[in-house]
Amino acid sequence: KAGVTQTPRYLIKTRGQQVTLSCSPISGHRSVSWYQQTPGQGLQFLFEYFSETQRNKGNFPGRFSGRQFSNSRSEMNVSTLELGDSALYLCASRDSYGYTFGSGTRLTVV
Amino acid sequence: SQQGEEDPQALSIQEGENATMNCSYKTSINNLQWYRQNSGRGLVHLILIRSNEREKHSGRLRVTLDTSKKSSSLLITASRAADTASYFCATGTNTGNQFYFGTGTSLTVIP
Numbered sequence: 001k002a003g004v005t006q007t008p009r010y011l012i013k014t015r016g017q018q019v020t021l022s023c024s025p026i027s028g029h030r031s032v033s034w035y036q037q038t039p040g041q042g043l044q045f046l047f048e049y050f051s052e053t054q055r056n057k058g059n060f061p062g063r064f065s066g067r068q069f070s071n072s073r074s075e076m077n078v079s080t081l082e083l084g085d086s087a088l089y090l091c092a093s094r095d096s097y098g099y100t101f102g103s104g105t106r107l108t109v110v
Numbered sequence: 111s112q113q114g115e116e117d118p119q120a121l122s123i124q125e126g127e128n129a130t131m132n133c134s135y136k137t138s139i140n141n142l143q144w145y146r147q148n149s150g151r152g153l154v155h156l157i158l159i160r161s162n163e164r165e166k167h168s169g170r171l172r173v174t175l176d177t178s179k180k181s182s183s184l185l186i187t188a189s190r191a192a193d194t195a196s197y198f199c200a201t202g203t204n205t206g207n208q209f210y211f212g213t214g215t216s217l218t219v220i221p
Contacts, residue, residue, distance in 0.1 A: 004152070033208070043198065043211040056208045090152055098143045098200070099209065101152035 002027065006091050006102035013109050018079040021105045025072050025093030031055075032074040033099065034066060037088040046089075049074050081109045114199050114212035122218040129186040131215040133199030134179075141202045142175055143209070144184050146195045153198065156184075191221045 005024040013019050025032050033056075034046040045058035049068035068074045072093075078085055086109045092099035114135040123129050133142070141160045145153040159166045159175045159182070166173045172185040186193055196216045200209040 006152075035211075042213050045208055045210070048208060088150065092153075094209075098141075098155045098158050098202075099145075099153070100155060101145075103152045104150075106150065 004091060004093050004100050004102035006089075006105050008105060009103065010106045011108070013081050013107065015081055015083060015109055017081050018077065019081060019107060021076045021089055021091075021107075023074045023076070023091030023102060025074070025091075026100055029093035029095060029100075030072055031094045032068055032072065033092045033094065034074070034076050035090045035092065036060075037090060037104075038086075043090070046076065078107075083109050085109050114201055114210060116197065116199060116212045116215040118215060119213070120216045120218075122220065123189055125189060125191055125219055125221050127189055129189050129193070129217055129219070131184050131197055131217070133182045133184070133212050135182075135199070135201045135210070135212075136180065137201070137203060139177070139201045139203055142173075142182050143200045143202070144171075144173060144182075145198045145200060145211075147198065147214070148195045156197075186217075189217075189219045191219050193217060194219045 007022045031050045033048040036044045048056040052068045063079045066076045088104045090104045092101045114133050117132045143158045144156045147153045157168045157173050159173050170187045175182045196214045198214045199212045202209050
């Protein structure tokens, strides 16, 4: 079965811009979670969506938002980008056994 | 924070040796999982152990769980250069749907 697909793989944006990242989960998985990974902070939970509803939210500012569509695909949006938003953004779909992660989107803010 | 901590932060061994890394966590858990991450890539699920289990094997991997000490260990036997990666533990709780990741152990296997 196809894995979790994240697009784009790499992104370079300027401070103040906004960005949208996309994630397609494994077919049949309704839960999608987003994580931010940086060298200093490790893996930080952003939010989880299940059946188009945000089920959990991490401790991130309101500039970070997301949504999930009826086909379970999810998007994550970051507005007013800051240099500190540079990170690897990982999306994961989950079942009862755990997460399956995508390869991530590497966002660089300059 | 419910985040776990792996120990050691970095480990370097010769090919063929065994590698052991530990994970400690803070709250009651429903299960604990181990993941591997190759540089700059997504995480790959390795193994899940439930809170009522004490030991689990998968190929060259052996995971133990001690809920009284709130700790787990991952043993990789007969290591290979391809095992070079970062390893993370993640805990699942009884009350939420979120998994909490540890800080990771960076393993280098020298050919």
